[in-house]
Amino acid sequence: MAKALDGVRILDFTHVQSGPTCTQLLAWFGADVIKVERAGAGDITREQLRDIPDVDSLYFTMLNHNKRSVTIDTKNPEGKQVLEALIQKCDVLVENFAPGALDRMGFTWERIQELNPRMIVASVKGFGPGPYEDCKVYENVAQCAGGAASTTGFDDGPPVVTGAQIGDSGTGLHLALGIVTALYQRTHSGRGQRVLAAMQDGVLNLCRVKLRDQQRLDRTGVMKEYPQYPNGKFGEAVPRSGNASGGGQPGWILKCKGWETDPNAYIYFITQAPVWAKICNVIGKEEWATDPDYATASARLPRLKDIFAEIERWTMTKTKFEAMQILNKYDIPCGPILSMKEIAEEPSLRKTGTIVEVDHPMRGKYLTVGNPIKLSDSPTEVKRSPLLGEHTDEVMAELGYSPEQISALRTAGAI
Numbered sequence: 187m188a189k190a191l192d193g194v195r196i197l198d199f200t201h202v203q204s205g206p207t208c209t210q211l212l213a214w215f216g217a218d219v220i221k222v223e224r225a226g227a228g229d230i231t232r233e234q235l236r237d238i239p240d241v242d243s244l245y246f247t248m249l250n251h252n253k254r255s256v257t258i259d260t261k262n263p264e265g266k267q268v269l270e271a272l273i274q275k276c277d278v279l280v281e282n283f284a285p286g287a288l289d290r291m292g293f294t295w296e297r298i299q300e301l302n303p304r305m306i307v308a309s310v311k312g313f314g315p316g317p318y319e320d321c322k323v324y325e326n327v328a329q330c331a332g333g334a335a336s337t338t339g340f341d342d343g344p345p346v347v348t349g350a351q352i353g354d355s356g357t358g359l360h361l362a363l364g365i366v367t368a369l370y371q372r373t374h375s376g377r378g379q380r381v382l383a384a385m386q387d388g389v390l391n392l393c394r395v396k397l398r399d400q401q402r403l404d405r406t407g408v409m410k411e412y413p414q415y416p417n418g419k420f421g422e423a424v425p426r427s428g429n430a431s432g433g434g435q436p437g438w439i440l441k442c443k444g445w446e447t448d449p450n451a452y453i454y455f456i457t458q459a460p461v462w463a464k465i466c467n468v469i470g471k472e473e474w475a476t477d478p479d480y481a482t483a484s485a486r487l488p489r490l491k492d493i494f495a496e497i498e499r500w501t502m503t504k505t506k507f508e509a510m511q512i513l514n515k516y517d518i519p520c521g522p523i524l525s526m527k528e529i530a531e532e533p534s535l536r537k538t539g540t541i542v543e544v545d546h547p548m549r550g551k552y553l554t555v556g557n558p559i560k561l562s563d564s565p566t567e568v569k570r571s572p573l574l575g576e577h578t579d580e581v582m583a584e585l586g587y588s589p590e591q592i593s594a595l596r597t598a599g600a601i
């Protein structure tokens with residue numbers, strides 16, 4: 187079956203996580219993604235956190251599916267010429283080098299435009315223009331600078347970073363949207379353009395509701411759905427709100443049967459207002475449904491701590507899956523805290539292709555997260571990541587180089 191991005195060629199100059207996340211998505215949607223790597227070494231993640239000696243790490247294989255790999259020394263004059271040929275042939279150049287690295291290589295926006303005015307140049311950087319624009323940035327730096335860390339964790343503890351890679355993978359997602367949007371605009375403008383996704387901006391976009399809360403706090407000095415109300419003090423900035431859901435529907439993480447030995451025997455429980463009477467019935471507190479201290483959402487706000495303690499007395503008598511089953515019968519919103527082990531073993535995720543088993547010639551079978559975005563007319567087939575330089579000759583031939591020329595470039599160290 188045809189793929190959504192059939193015919194789109196991506197010159198993939200990305201490494202580590204943020205950029206590769208983006209180009210992997212584009213490859214899953216059908217783009218021909220040609221990953222340019224440094225000969226001999228390649229993307230640094232090939233060798234990071236290895237679980238099998240001398241074999242591409244899971245870090246690399248899980249972020250570079252469906253791509254082709256070519257090795258080019260872009261600082262070698264002849265290597266630069268090969269890169270120029272690629273720029274002329276491709277639609278999009280994606281990079282996430284440190285600020286200025288592409289310019290230092292000699293590939294400024296102006297030069298790229300000379301070579302190919304239709305080229306879209308898409309970059310991940312740590313920061314947009316401003317005081318930090320020259321800084322190198324990794325995931326947790328972005329989480330901190332984008333507002334996530336200051337608003338994550340418990341009020342009596344330090345800022346906390348989250349396991350979700352919102353700085354790297356989150357920004358890669360933002361960049362992918364920018365690229366397909368620029369490709370669409372090019373269909374009528376005929377021109378390429380630059381696309382920038384700064385990691386700080388991407389994280390902040392995902393923390394939008396916290397900037398909402400900052401302004402509510404500035405205006406009123408209090409936010410009633412936060413656990414600080416009415417027990418603690420609010421300061422000048424949005425506080426860390428623990429496991430509060432933060433929306434209009436208070437929620438918390440509660441212990442379930444087995445919590446003493448299983449660190450993930452917990453459930454997220456939401457006391458959604460329309461199902462309050464059902465919650466009261468399930469936990470055996472029928473009188474709360476009509477008691478004026480508990481019957482309305484606003485009456486419950488100052489009592490949330492005690493309410494969740496009472497609900498927890500009930501959840502502790504059930505496993506998280508039993509609780510889930512009972513609560514779902516009554517449309518009470520809740521979610522089990524699933525461990526990575528449970529997710530890896532979940533049959534329904536395998537069925538939908540969200541978790542996929544892939545075979546790799548050097549490491550054998552491994553699990554990966556497949557394409558989380560499902561298109562009905564462009565199904566994703568997850569193919570293993572390329573070995574370093576696996577497709578150099580193939581891509582060089584497509585660029586019009588003869589076997590003799592390829593051999594000479596190899597001798598010169600250009601490829």
Ligand SMILES: CC(C)(COP(=O)(O)OP(=O)(O)OC[C@H]1O[C@@H](n2cnc3c(N)ncnc32)[C@H](O)[C@@H]1OP(=O)(O)O)[C@@H](O)C(=O)NCCC(=O)NCCS
Nearest residue numbers: 202203204223224258259260282283284287290312322323
């Ligand atoms: C991630 C990051 C911190 C890594 O820094 P780093 O390991 O020092 O890598 P850099 O991007 O600085 O360097 C790449 C260097 O390799 C060179 N290089 C890359 N590919 C090359 C190739 N095929 N041939 C020759 N040289 C190559 C670059 O030209 C650059 O050299 P220069 O510093 O002399 O200009 C940095 O790239 C960065 O801040 N990127 C933007 C933000 C980002 O994406 N961060 C998240 C990562 S998940």
